[in-house]
Amino acid sequence: MRLTCPLCGDRDRREFYYYGAEDYLHRPAEGAPLADLDNYLHLRDNPAGVTKDLWYHEAGCSQWLLVTRNTVTHEISGVELVAGRKA
Amino acid sequence: MPELIAKSALEGRSLNLGGVSLAEVDVGPITSVAVLPGGAKTVARGLKALGLAMPEPNTFVEKKGLRIVWTGREQAFLIGAESPVLEGAAVTDQSDGWAVLSLSGPAAADVLARLVPMDLRIVACPVGTALRSQLNHMNAVILRTGDYAFEIMVFRSMARTAWHELETATHMVAARAGVKI
Ligand SMILES: [Zn+2]
Numbered sequence: 001m002r003l004t005c006p007l008c009g010d011r012d013r014r015e016f017y018y019y020g021a022e023d024y025l026h027r028p029a030e031g032a033p034l035a036d037l038d039n040y041l042h043l044r045d046n047p048a049g050v051t052k053d054l055w056y057h058e059a060g061c062s063q064w065l066l067v068t069r070n071t072v073t074h075e076i077s078g079v080e081l082v083a084g085r086k087a
Numbered sequence: 088m089p090e091l092i093a094k095s096a097l098e099g100r101s102l103n104l105g106g107v108s109l110a111e112v113d114v115g116p117i118t119s120v121a122v123l124p125g126g127a128k129t130v131a132r133g134l135k136a137l138g139l140a141m142p143e144p145n146t147f148v149e150k151k152g153l154r155i156v157w158t159g160r161e162q163a164f165l166i167g168a169e170s171p172v173l174e175g176a177a178v179t180d181q182s183d184g185w186a187v188l189s190l191s192g193p194a195a196a197d198v199l200a201r202l203v204p205m206d207l208r209i210v211a212c213p214v215g216t217a218l219r220s221q222l223n224h225m226n227a228v229i230l231r232t233g234d235y236a237f238e239i240m241v242f243r244s245m246a247r248t249a250w251h252e253l254e255t256a257t258h259m260v261a262a263r264a265g266v267k268i
Contacts, residue, residue, distance in 0.1 A: 012204035
């Protein structure tokens with residue numbers, strides 16, 4: 001598996017650290033219902049198909065990346081920087 | 088205050104084997120320049136006075152013995168002389184935090200290819216390339232300084248491990264070259 005970091009370019013899997021689902025970018029606002037926090041922290045989909053998750057370019061530019069990939073075909077269809085991204 | 092004697096991590100160690108030279112090098116002061124939000128313009132002005140600019144990702148530029156190396160988003164290392172104050176940037180002295188090794192000779196890329204998960208052929212990694220990648224398991228900044236020359240920056244605490252890895256790989260490449268098939 002390889003990821004194309006928007007800054008560093010095409011890199012080997014070993015340079016990256018997997019964090020988890022894109023959900024981590026959508027922290028509920030302060031005072032949100034407990035159910036939302038429960039969802040944010042614990043409830044995950046397990047899609048057969050396109051999914052988005054967070055990877056850290058640990059041995060490269062040290063940026064967090066939002067990766068779009070397909071769990072069935074293993075195709076990587078997008079890698080973008082989390083920093084400077086419009087929410 | 089008494090004059091303190093700066094000591095390098097490997098006391099200038101060097102090795103020549105199989106047409107490959109490995110040596111610790113003293114690159115002078117190393118300063119991290121991290122551009123603060125909104126600081127790009129003033130930093131650019133400050134660097135321009137030195138004849139330099141923030142480098143493009145994966146590159147370094149050298150002018151009159153002063154080198155500026157891309158080390159991340161909105162970040163670079165200024166190497167070779169004390170950095171002036173650069174308005175709009177967090178400027179920190181990193182000189183004591185790094186060990187720098189030079190690896191040169193016709194087989195230098197073959198040695199490095201055993202440790203670095205990158206295409207190091209000159210077509211893919213031309214002179215002026217600066218890679219943040221790994222030297223085996225160590226984070227490193229790898230500079231392509233010549234057709235047959237690299238400089239490898241590792242955390243100073245990793246200096247002897249980095250030397251060991253490179254020395255071993257150099258022996259293996261030399262041994263491989265000596266095997267007739
Ligand atoms: Zn990167």
